[in-house]
Structure formats: C-alpha cells, structure tokens
Amino acid sequence: MVEAVREPRQDRSRATRRRLLEAAVDCLAEVGWTGSTVLVVAERAGVSRGAAQHHFPTREDLFTAAIDYVTEERLAHLRANLPNLPPGPDRTAAVVTTLGEAFTGKMFNAALHLWVAAASDPHLRSLVLPLEAKVGRETHRLTLAALGVDEKTHPGTREAVQATLDMARGLGLANLLTDDTPRRRKVLSQWTTMLTAALTTP
Amino acid sequence: MVEAVREPRQDRSRATRRRLLEAAVDCLAEVGWTGSTVLVVAERAGVSRGAAQHHFPTREDLFTAAIDYVTEERLAHLRANLPNLPPGPDRTAAVVTTLGEAFTGKMFNAALHLWVAAASDPHLRSLVLPLEAKVGRETHRLTLAALGVDEKTHPGTREAVQATLDMARGLGLANLLTDDTPRRRKVLSQWTTMLTAALTTP
Numbered sequence: 001m002v003e004a005v006r007e008p009r010q011d012r013s014r015a016t017r018r019r020l021l022e023a024a025v026d027c028l029a030e031v032g033w034t035g036s037t038v039l040v041v042a043e044r045a046g047v048s049r050g051a052a053q054h055h056f057p058t059r060e061d062l063f064t065a066a067i068d069y070v071t072e073e074r075l076a077h078l079r080a081n082l083p084n085l086p087p088g089p090d091r092t093a094a095v096v097t098t099l100g101e102a103f104t105g106k107m108f109n110a111a112l113h114l115w116v117a118a119a120s121d122p123h124l125r126s127l128v129l130p131l132e133a134k135v136g137r138e139t140h141r142l143t144l145a146a147l148g149v150d151e152k153t154h155p156g157t158r159e160a161v162q163a164t165l166d167m168a169r170g171l172g173l174a175n176l177l178t179d180d181t182p183r184r185r186k187v188l189s190q191w192t193t194m195l196t197a198a199l200t201t202p
Numbered sequence: 203m204v205e206a207v208r209e210p211r212q213d214r215s216r217a218t219r220r221r222l223l224e225a226a227v228d229c230l231a232e233v234g235w236t237g238s239t240v241l242v243v244a245e246r247a248g249v250s251r252g253a254a255q256h257h258f259p260t261r262e263d264l265f266t267a268a269i270d271y272v273t274e275e276r277l278a279h280l281r282a283n284l285p286n287l288p289p290g291p292d293r294t295a296a297v298v299t300t301l302g303e304a305f306t307g308k309m310f311n312a313a314l315h316l317w318v319a320a321a322s323d324p325h326l327r328s329l330v331l332p333l334e335a336k337v338g339r340e341t342h343r344l345t346l347a348a349l350g351v352d353e354k355t356h357p358g359t360r361e362a363v364q365a366t367l368d369m370a371r372g373l374g375l376a377n378l379l380t381d382d383t384p385r386r387r388k389v390l391s392q393w394t395t396m397l398t399a400a401l402t403t404p
Contacts, residue, residue, distance in 0.1 A: 030322060032319065034236045112318060117234065119234065120234040160392055162385070170371035173314075173371050176321050177334070178331065186361050186364075187361050190365060194365070194397075198392075
C-alpha cells in the first residue's frame, strides 16, 4: 500500500518536472535567455512558483536541467529517425531532409538562444560546451551510419558529412527570423546532388 | 574663417559617432544585446554619457544606427575582397575562403547577437530583417560574379551558391563558443572540391 501511494506521487512529480523543462524550452525559443526566468517558466507550465522551486531551487538549477533536456531531445529525435530511413537511391535525400528538420524548430531555436547567451556568460558556456560537443559527435556518427559510408576508406567523407551538418546549422539560423522553408528545400535538394556525387566519386 | 572653424568640429563629431558605433559592435559581440546599453557603449568608446546622448538620444537610436553600421561594414568587406580575387584555377577556393572569413569574427558575431535578440523583439526584427535581406542579396550577387558563373545558364548554380552562404553561416555559428578554425579550413577545402564539381558538371 505504501508503494501504491508513493508511486503516483512520484509519477506526478516526474510529470511536473517534465512540464517545467518543456516550458523552459518553449520560453527559450520564444522570449530568449534573458526573459526566461523561473517565474515565467512556472507560469507557462501551469505550475505554482513554490512547486517550481521545489524542483529547481534556482534559475541555474532549472537551466542546467533544461540544457540537458534540449541535448537529450535533439539526440532522441536523430536516434529515432536517422537509423530507420529506407535504403535505396533516395537514402541520401532522406538523410539530408532529416538533418534539415533537426536543425530547425523549437529545440534548435532553444539551443541557439543558449549558445548565444553562453558566448557572454562563462558559466553557461561551461555547461553548454560539453553537451554541444556530444551532440556534434553523435550526430556525425549517426549521419555516417545512415548514409552507409565509412569515413576511413573514402577521402573527403568526414569533411563532406561535417559540411552537411554545418549547412544544416546555417539553414537553421536563416530560419530564425522568417519561415525559410521553400528556399531551404531547394538548397537541400541541390546539396543532396552534391553530397551524393562527393560520396560516390572515387 | 567660419568654414575653417566648423569643419574640424564636424570631423570631431563624425569621429565620435564612428567611435560609438564601433564600440556598439564590440559590446554586441562581447556581452550580447541585453548588456549593450548606451552607458556601457559610451564608456567603451571613451565618450561622455552626455556626448553619447547628443549623438544617440535613446538606446533605440544608437542600435538602429549600429545595425546599419554592421550591415554596411559586412558589405564593405565583401565588396572590397570578392571582386579582386585573382582569376585561375584557385579562384573558387579563394571565394570560399573569403566567405568563410566574412561569416566569422566580430562583425558576424555582432550580427548574430542582433538576429537572436530580434527573434523575441518585434521592433528590432523590423529593423534587422530588411537589412539582412540586403546583405543576403548582395552577397549572393558578389559571389556569383567572383565565381564567374551565371545562375541562369547552369541549373543548380543558384542553389549551390546559396548552400555556400548557408554553410558559411553555419560555420560562423560553430565558431561562436570555441575557435573552430582548423576544422573550418578542412570543411571549406572539401566544400571547394564539391562546389567546383557542381559548377563545372554539365
């Protein structure tokens, strides 16, 4: 009976914590780093200030957890999508499209606000940098596997894959202030042609 | 005699205005949008608060002028460099290197802080968007001319040039928190190979 009572409470607590983290991401993406205070996040999550402070006593606690959450969500999206693309001649296009999606949208915008804030905040930078390096390494590895290429045997593959991620990042930034979707589609289509040629040319 | 007195004063006034704009860019690049107040900028410029307010009565006046200044400086850099690259087989590499430089460094970082701040500030966005569109169009035109290619006659050229600018932007963002120069050089070198192939393949 004790367990039965404790379990739902733990579930509720976990759900509240998750709601706060989701609200922190929404706030970051919409009002940026400076405007994302614990109070603003708690209001958005529909959680009392006291309950929010029970989970995250300080703004630093909240955003340390939010940075982890953004990292894990970005990686979870890529892990769920990149390894499951159908093989065949359209696979490169599908990989490029999936990466284009991973570098636009709410999670990317939240991460972008964190990076830019970290540029002038050494403590935030020390939190963001190792997680960003992890996202970079893992995205690179997942992309190689999804493309079915080996960077050790084909010269230029490593840099071509990195260039793909850099372009996706640049396209994400271009999408921040206006909806850049039609232009992005054309660029990614041309990129697919160029990447296919680079990966298959001996 | 009246002219002789007025002229140096106008020169001094122009020099002070320019010092304030340069300091505004330095502040944006180093402490970001929120920390870049008129007082912080004036102190950095070595200009009294009163003199700063004579030139720019409000923070909005200062940053409206600073956004123009960043735009003009970014374009001036490209106009000074892209049309003067030596012709020959290394021209594509030189164009790609020049673009890589244009999207890193102080002016790019200042622009990046403005874009991200504009994402959650509709007024700032209305100032930034038209100038950003101008930089985009002009950079595209200068790049086409520097590469010596015509986007009307060769399919995919337009998108390949846009992809180049998107990658340069992504590389600039990757350089924000750490010095990414060695990796960037390798990616741009591979990109030169791929771009050359795309522009010459029928």
